[in-house]
Amino acid sequence: MIPIAKPYLTEEEAQSAYDTILSGWVTQGPKVEEFEKKFCEYTGAKYAAAVSNCTTALHLAVIAAGIKSGDEVICPSMSYIATANCIRYAGAIPVFAEVNPSTYNIDVKHAESLITGRTKAIIIVHQIGMPADIDAFQKLCSKYNLKLIEDAACAIGSSYKGKKIGFHSELVCFSFHPRKVITTGEGGMIATSNEEYLKRIKLLRQHGMSVNDRLRHESSKILFEDHLEIGYNYRMTDFQAAIGIRQLEKLDWIVEERRKIALRYIEELKEIECIRLPVEEEGYFSNYQSFSIYLKENSPVSRNELMQKLLDSGIASKRGIMTAHRETAYKNEYSSVKLPVSENAADNSILIPVYIPMKDDDVNTVISKLKEILN
Ligand SMILES: *Cc1c(COP(=O)(O)O)cnc(C)c1O
Numbered sequence: 001m002i003p004i005a006k007p008y009l010t011e012e013e014a015q016s017a018y019d020t021i022l023s024g025w026v027t028q029g030p031k032v033e034e035f036e037k038k039f040c041e042y043t044g045a046k047y048a049a050a051v052s053n054c055t056t057a058l059h060l061a062v063i064a065a066g067i068k069s070g071d072e073v074i075c076p077s078m079s080y081i082a083t084a085n086c087i088r089y090a091g092a093i094p095v096f097a098e099v100n101p102s103t104y105n106i107d108v109k110h111a112e113s114l115i116t117g118r119t120k121a122i123i124i125v126h127q128i129g130m131p132a133d134i135d136a137f138q139k140l141c142s143k144y145n146l147k148l149i150e151d152a153a154c155a156i157g158s159s160y161k162g163k164k165i166g167f168h169s170e171l172v173c174f175s176f177h178p179r180k181v182i183t184t185g186e187g188g189m190i191a192t193s194n195e196e197y198l199k200r201i202k203l204l205r206q207h208g209m210s211v212n213d214r215l216r217h218e219s220s221k222i223l224f225e226d227h228l229e230i231g232y233n234y235r236m237t238d239f240q241a242a243i244g245i246r247q248l249e250k251l252d253w254i255v256e257e258r259r260k261i262a263l264r265y266i267e268e269l270k271e272i273e274c275i276r277l278p279v280e281e282e283g284y285f286s287n288y289q290s291f292s293i294y295l296k297e298n299s300p301v302s303r304n305e306l307m308q309k310l311l312d313s314g315i316a317s318k319r320g321i322m323t324a325h326r327e328t329a330y331k332n333e334y335s336s337v338k339l340p341v342s343e344n345a346a347d348n349s350i351l352i353p354v355y356i357p358m359k360d361d362d363v364n365t366v367i368s369k370l371k372e373i374l375n
Helices: 013-021 030-043 056-063 082-089 108-113 132-142 194-202 212-216 236-268 303-312 341-347 362-372
Strands: 047-051 071-076 091-096 119-125 148-150 172-175 190-194 291-293 349-352
Touching: 013 119, 013 148, 030 047, 030 119, 030 190, 047 056, 047 194, 047 303, 056 148, 056 172, 056 190, 056 236, 082 091, 091 194, 091 349, 108 132, 132 148, 172 212, 190 194, 236 362, 303 349, 303 362, 341 349
Parallel strands: 071 091, 071 119, 119 148, 148 172
Antiparallel strands: 047 190, 172 190, 291 349
16 A cells, blocks of 8 residues: 655654653753754744644734734635634634635735735645745735735745745744654644744743743742733643654755655656646745645546545545635535635645655556556
């Protein structure tokens, strides 16, 4: 069986976690701080705060951006559902924008058409690792005085116009779930260029506590904490951070290896007439967190038939990126929302295997099976 994805973890990560567990400091402490520092060095972000996952990162980003109950926030429906959920956690209203059919990234013109007097922010998503047009959205947001949040859950190691994702804007949220390019089991990071946001996020991730555990632990004077506002427990543990530090060291190599597989897929599959492949335009550099294939109307098989035929040949695949507005949690409230481009893309695309290390033989098997079924 060829799986769809697999985390790349070695003895080194296991050893780092082991050493950290035995150090006696297991939750947010020196390793988290080191991970944040190295994350900034890697991405070029000014500041970073590690949290328990990307969903909590997004929640804190939404709060830091000042989004409140009743505000509207524009985001793509075609994304993992956490993008929309984080808006709801703050009592605000997700307003769903269309995507560009060739990149699945949020469509700037449609997003602009949805701006009202109640719009406070836009969340862009770098879909399955392909950067969205950050410049266009920065311009749009400054024109209408909106906050911009990047959901970069899948985009660690991707770049936009020569700079790593995490560098560009005030609030960028990452995931270290095993399905992403590097992992800490569960984990997230908020990169920010705004020191006030950083302070607030660091406060909110540990119950709004004025003094952190480590400071109190290391102080030679007695210290009492106050809880300055209603916060959350969104901390990352130190042994997760220790794994993350090792993963970060391998990230450029992992991305390079993933791109070799993706570029082979593109080279070999571009002849197939009934599919559309990912497009990486000038200035865009994807980590290929996933590789998506879109089936055109002239495909000899339906999407589900293709997935079944692949499975019958021992190849795992997944449906393409979902749409939030058609999930049970949203569909009643959003029954009048029609997003034909997103719906069509979600219903007619699949993700095919990309992981490290993937044997050449397995890449060849995927290619030849797809050719056999689709030609
Ligand atoms: C995976 C993912 C998330 C959620 O990340 P977690 O770390 O699992 O909370 C959010 N947004 C997008 C686009 C994702 O792909």
